Amino acid sequence: MNGAESLINALAEHGVDACFANPGTSEMQLVAALDKQPDIRAVLCLFEGVVTGAADGYGRMADKPALNLLHLGPGFANGMANLHNAQRAGSPVLNMVGDHATDHLQHDAPLTSDIKGMATPVSRSFRVSDSAAGLAQTGLDALAASLSHNGTPGQTPTSCHRQCLKHRWRKSRIRRSVRSRRSCSRRQAAACLWVAAL
Numbered sequence: 001m002n003g004a005e006s007l008i009n010a011l012a013e014h015g016v017d018a019c020f021a022n023p024g025t026s027e028m029q030l031v032a033a034l035d036k037q038p039d040i041r042a043v044l045c046l047f048e049g050v051v052t053g054a055a056d057g058y059g060r061m062a063d064k065p066a067l068n069l070l071h072l073g074p075g076f077a078n079g080m081a082n083l084h085n086a087q088r089a090g091s092p093v094l095n096m097v098g099d100h101a102t103d104h105l106q107h108d109a110p111l112t113s114d115i116k117g118m119a120t121p122v123s124r125s126f127r128v129s130d131s132a133a134g135l136a137q138t139g140l141d142a143l144a145a146s147l148s149h150n151g152t153p154g155q156t157p158t159s160c161h162r163q164c165l166k167h168r169w170r171k172s173r174i175r176r177s178v179r180s181r182r183s184c185s186r187r188q189a190a191a192c193l194w195v196a197a198l
Contacts, residue, residue, distance in 0.1 A: 003132030004029035005036065007096075010136040012039040014143060016065050016094065020045055020054045024071030026098035031069070040067065052079030052086065052093070059091035065143070068095045073113025083122040094143065095119075 001009075008030065019042045023031050034042040045051045048070055055066035070076050076083075076097045086093045097115055105112060116126045129138035
């Protein structure tokens, strides 16, 4: 199992059943993991604004978390207006945003950006996973933080670099710290899972 598969499987186990996506090459391991996970329906969208708007609408109507998959910081920026709306409405939205592998960041590629800086205005907190083995737990911790907030809308991003997605690791115990969606108010459920740079 690789980091992407562990993350997607953990989210599926905790009730996430829809992913709206506009992925790029840095998110291909997440796309493959979504394809293997029958409990999460992946919906390909042609623009990031559609991705985030659809996830916001799904979260509001279904009253459960919707997952986004966006390509790098510019992809996140293209969907940011709807993420602002989702945060203000307390919509349960989880954002996964790909980023370059850590050894590629030194080259300052054209799409390299400050993902944390962009996420901060529409997010409650920002989390980073530096290993494939810790990715699922980081995602669940971000989900738990977003669900246990004090009743104000907000999103909790989680970040990880590309190599975490494809690195294989032995399955270990993952703390199940996420409360059931049913035990949380709608405003507490807004989440932004920032799985950047996998």
